[in-house]
Amino acid sequence: MTVQRFLITGGCGFIGSNLIRRAAAVGLSGHLTVLDNETMGTPADLPSNVVAYERGDVRDFPTVRRLSEGCDAIIHLAGHTRVLESIDDPVSDFEINVRGTLNVLMAARDAGVPHVVLASTGGALFGSETAPIHEGMLPQPLSPYGASKLAMEGYAHAFSSSYGFRTTALRFTNVYGPYSRLKGSAVAHFFRQILARQPITVYGDGSQVRDFVYVGDLCDGILQSLGASASGVYHLGSGHPTSITSLLEHIRRVVGPDWPFEVRYAPWRTGEVIRTFTTIEKAADTFGYRPAVTLETGLPLTWRWFLDQ
Ligand code: UDP
Secondary structure, rough: OOOOEEEEEEOHHHHHHHHHHHHHHOOOOEEEEEEEEEOOOOOOOOOOOOEEEOOOOOOOOHHHHHHHOOOOEEEOOOOOOOOHHHHHHHHHHHHHHHHHHHHHHHHHHHHOOEEEEEEOOOHHHOOOOOOOOOOOOOOOOHHHHHHHHHHHHHHHHHHHHHOEEEEEEEEEOOEOOOOOOOOOOOOHHHHHHHHOOOOOEEOOOOOOEEEEHHHHHHHHHHHHHHOOOOOEEEOOOOOOEEHHHHHHHHHHHHOOOOOOOOOOEEEEOOOOOOOOOOOOOOHHHHHOOOOOHHHHHHHHHHHHHHHHO
């Protein structure tokens, strides 16, 4: 690992706080700065190896520029992630994801940061294209959120070629795991409903398919991409399709008889992607990405974390 010092935007969020724990585990302690606006987490969620913390927003260029000084890499995780909210309010989504990323890239350029890693998305770029999705497919986003992530990737590539530093866009699938208290995504939402002894709502008939990746595996992939100085676009997921019906069967086994739950069915969500999962060969071949945590292992780890809260 050659990176000595790095800035993590959105470091208090679900993926950021897990990443910082992983970074400590692989010996990167002592060189981290976190910038976070505290909408999806607080510094209380961070382990003690964060040496510098600043509450602030990626939309504020001077702050991003100042914190980028002297960094060997920026891991840009701050972003707006909800598809349906982006349909209601495309401007906010644009400001956070596109303007915020442009600020990060300009800060990297001005401060001479050699590598920027960006969190992008798999599913929202492709809609209901034939799965599995892969890096060679033409993105055709169906929501403003997908469009904003594609714009981010475009700016990253353009800055790489125009100003000569590495940018790596990592397209995450559906990530689950500990520290997802504030996430609206399926696994976190289902566990919260079960703990509240409320019924779970399945949109559609449960046949929709996603690629659920354990956050520990994803964080290893982020760190591997940094270590290998990979550039370009890479899909990070589990590589396996799982239907919502199957996910709920796993969850029922994990929570056990003490936590029974009812499943209700509601109409499909507007713009629902019916089937998406990803290939992971490019990340595997380039930087050795090897997700190892199956749902049988990752769901109990996640449920235990929710129970402890
Ligand atoms: N989902 C569901 N009920 C919920 C939350 C999610 O049936 O309470 C389904 C949703 O329709 C989708 C899948 O779970 O097919 C994953 O949803 P999520 O919002 O986590 O991610 P995305 O749709 O962005 O992949």
